Amino acid sequence: MKRQGILYCALALLFFCAGARAGTLDEVKARGKLNCGVTQGLAGFSSTDASGNWAGLDVDFCRAVAAAIFDDPSKVNFVPLSSKQRFTALQSGEIDVLSRVSTWTMQNDTALGVNFVGVIYHDGQGLMVRKKLEVQSALELSGAEVCTNTGTTTELNIADFFRSRSMPYKIVAFEKSDEALKAYEAERCDVYSTDASSLSAQRVKLAQSEDHVILPDLISKEPLAPAVRQNDPQWESLVRWTLFALINAEELAVTKANADKLSRADAAPGVRRLLGAEGDYGRAIGLDNDWALKAIRAVGNYGEIFDRNLGQQSPLKIDRGLNRLWNNGGILFAPPVR
Amino acid sequence: MEETGRAARFWIQAALLAAVAALAGWLIFTAWTNIGRLPVHFGLDFLSEPAGFSVLQTLIPFDERSTYGRAFVVGLLNTLLVAAIGVAFATIIGFSVGVARLAPNRLLRAVAAGYVELFRNLPLLLILFFFYFGVLRQLPPPRTGFEFGGAFLNNRGLFLPDPQGGGWFLVAALALFAAALVLKSRWRVLAGVGAAGALMAAVAMTHIVWPEPRGLSVFGGLRLIPELMALVAALAIYTAAYIAEIVRAGTQSVARGQGQAAAALGLTGLQAMRFVVLPQALRLVVPPLTSQYLNLTKNSSLAVAIAYPDLVSIFAGTTLAQTGQAVEIMALTMGVYLTLSLATAALLNWQNARMRA
Incomplete structure (x- = not known):
């Protein structure tokens, strides 16, 4: 009994001593693994398959960061987090990168001690209703009860939307989105609401999915972005530029398949800079100059990652919409490597 | 022997207590400095900020402008x-x-x-x-x-x-009825009559x-x-x-x-x-x-x-x-x-x- 007590004391001490830390990159290198915070399961972004392997857009981003550091995309420790836990886990150092469909808002960016590195998916909040309600637009939902899950920007967006149009409403907020969907299916609510990207995935789960329709209105801007702790600018740059490298790779037509060849060939100067054949861009973020090559070789460019997890090659078949490149009708725009 | 034993026990207890207190103080101090180092604002001032969300069931008035x-x-x-x-x-x-x-x-x-x-x-x-x-x-x-x-x-x-x-009269009626259950003889009758009166007033209002x-x-x-x-x-x-x-x-x-x-x-x-x-x-x-x-x-x-x-x-x-x-x-x-x-x-x-x- 007494020995157990001593053990607990020692554990408590460890917990409280963990505050002092070296640079995040050194820690990650010493650990040999990147700790990456993801969702507890959201198809297309981060979810596990039958054999327990993680897949998704957010997952592949962490794999890209790991590949840039270790030249090995498997050196990632995925930590599933609820929306309630996510920022605390990042602040306390439990994870190095939060890649978990988190909305880049001013509050999240400034008041929580975390910084967002750049938008990885431009999303918006959508609404799903039963077809038999014969509703054409969100403006006809006066008096509706809305099922959603708690702990995200969703509740606030619903409140803003209905309030600014002086429409009465009730919000029924569940801890988990699966229960919210079940309650909507049992007709507890008139509306089910979440980010548009996950709305189509959730609709497929309904028994009679053709009886439900996703309204065309998006009631909010949801720029989803990976985040890091505020106190390590070098690490922040490393994660940010990994994201930019993936987007630039698509723009420069560098793919998983041709990256190696392009890095050796006499390619365009932009490509050579990106892949480390020219210039000294890796050093400033503490990596080798071919860091981007390693990342692209491992997971492909942004377009490939999108198609594989969310787009035409995935069961979700989400249109790229806003997430097309800026020169292709979208708003995806990464600063150049130079 | 008995006396010295007691004294020894006292000092052991006292030393243990001091050690526990020191440990607790040190833990609180470390937690405090670590919290101070995090780039997060600590305090309870957020309680007076508007919440912006609504609640399904409220016993007191609450809307998005409430804190x-x-x-x-x-x-x-x-x-x-x-x-x-x-x-x-x-x-x-x-x-x-x-x-x-x-x-x-x-x-x-x-x-x-x-x-x-x-x-x-x-x-x-x-x-x-x-x-x-x-x-x-x-x-x-x-x-x-x-x-x-x-x-x-x-x-x-x-x-x-x-x-x-008639809310308050109903509360009064319930209170008087409860009193009637507890009290004895004359007071019980009085409380009972009061309860009936308050109930009628509540119904009327x-x-x-x-x-x-x-x-x-x-x-x-x-x-x-x-x-x-x-x-x-x-x-x-x-x-x-x-x-x-x-x-x-x-x-x-x-x-x-x-x-x-x-x-x-x-x-x-x-x-x-x-x-x-x-x-x-x-x-x-x-x-x-x-x-x-x-x-x-x-x-x-x-x-x-x-x-x-x-x-x-x-x-x-x-x-x-x-x-x-x-x-x-x-x-x-x-x-x-x-x-x-x-x-x-x-x-x-x-x-x-x-x-x-």
């Missing part, structure tokens, strides 16, 4: 509401089942035993989901819901005619707001949301199984001769139970009963699973996610449960001491 501090109170009141109703039902069901387990009728005994074994051995969260989703699915949507005598029942809840206006189906739902009237009903039912039924066992154990621990003596005096079985056995059993029942009341209150935090807006859901959920003030919010929430538990325990300990005196 996080008010959201805290709304959540607290919702928790207290569930706990109070839950404790009342759990006690009634628990005592009935407990007494039924000792009934002479074999069928009654078997049913009571089955109840206890079934609900004591199922996880509470499963019972909660069963009541919520199981019952919700059976209920019709608002347009085709049941109507009886101006009340409506559908999957949006139970909508009752809402008597308004009351006007009833009837619920009215309109658009997507039913508006007006007193609404009991399905989340509240499911949570109360699950908590009461689950806790009642434990209370039944406590009551049975307490009753069985009363010497058998007491019941036989009561029978010999010509008391019926129920009378013997009411006047002889239960009063003695209660002295044993109250302490473990207290733990069950506390458990029920704490278990009510499962509410968040079925969207009942209790303290954990509104404050340690939505407010935490929006403000990110995790340490303050968790400390406040734990403080609330601790205070509730200690207050309940103190009340029942006082009652227990009074009963023993």
Whole structure:
């Protein structure tokens, strides 16, 4: 009994001593693994398959960061987090990168001690209703009860939307989105609401999915972005530029398949800079100059990652919409490597 | 020898206490400096910021312009509401089942035993989901819901005619009625008459707001949301199984001769139970009963699973996610449960001491 007590004391001490830390990159290198915070399961972004392997857009981003550091995309420790836990886990150092469909808002960016590195998916909040309600637009939902899950920007967006149009409403907020969907299916609510990207995935789960329709209105801007702790600018740059490298790779037509060849060939100067054949861009973020090559070789460019997890090659078949490149009708725009 | 031993023991104890105090102080100091190093603003000023969200059920007025501090109170009141109703039902069901387990009728005994074994051995969260989703699915949507005598029942809840206006007279009537139960002779009569008068005044002043189906739902009237009903039912039924066992154990621990003596005096079985056995059993029942009341209150935090807006859901959920003030919010929430538990325990300990005196 007494020995157990001593053990607990020692554990408590460890917990409280963990505050002092070296640079995040050194820690990650010493650990040999990147700790990456993801969702507890959201198809297309981060979810596990039958054999327990993680897949998704957010997952592949962490794999890209790991590949840039270790030249090995498997050196990632995925930590599933609820929306309630996510920022605390990042602040306390439990994870190095939060890649978990988190909305880049001013509050999240400034008041929580975390910084967002750049938008990885431009999303918006959508609404799903039963077809038999014969509703054409969100403006006809006066008096509706809305099922959603708690702990995200969703509740606030619903409140803003209905309030600014002086429409009465009730919000029924569940801890988990699966229960919210079940309650909507049992007709507890008139509306089910979440980010548009996950709305189509959730609709497929309904028994009679053709009886439900996703309204065309998006009631909010949801720029989803990976985040890091505020106190390590070098690490922040490393994660940010990994994201930019993936987007630039698509723009420069560098793919998983041709990256190696392009890095050796006499390619365009932009490509050579990106892949480390020219210039000294890796050093400033503490990596080798071919860091981007390693990342692209491992997971492909942004377009490939999108198609594989969310787009035409995935069961979700989400249109790229806003997430097309800026020169292709979208708003995806990464600063150049130079 | 005896003296030196005592002195040595004293110093050992003192040294241990000092060590524990030093450790605690050091832990608090380290936590404090580490918190200071995090780039997060600490403090309780966020409580006066507007919350921006709305809540499904509020006992005090609350809208999107209200503050996080008010959201805290709304959540607290919702928790207290569930706990109070839950404790009342759990006690009634628990005592009935407990007494039924000792009934002479074999069928009654078997049913009571089955109840206890079934609900004591199922996880509470499963019972909660069963009541919520199981019952919700059976209920019709608002347009085709049941109507009886101006009340409506559908999957949006139970909508009752809402008597308004005579509230304070009703409270006075209840208080006087309670007084009449406690007081003796002349005072009892006086309180009884007062209660009747207050009740009549309340009825005279009351006007009833009837619920009215309109658009997507039913508006007006007193609404009991399905989340509240499911949570109360699950908590009461689950806790009642434990209370039944406590009551049975307490009753069985009363010497058998007491019941036989009561029978010999010509008391019926129920009378013997009411006047002889239960009063003695209660002295044993109250302490473990207290733990069950506390458990029920704490278990009510499962509410968040079925969207009942209790303290954990509104404050340690939505407010935490929006403000990110995790340490303050968790400390406040734990403080609330601790205070509730200690207050309940103190009340029942006082009652227990009074009963023993």
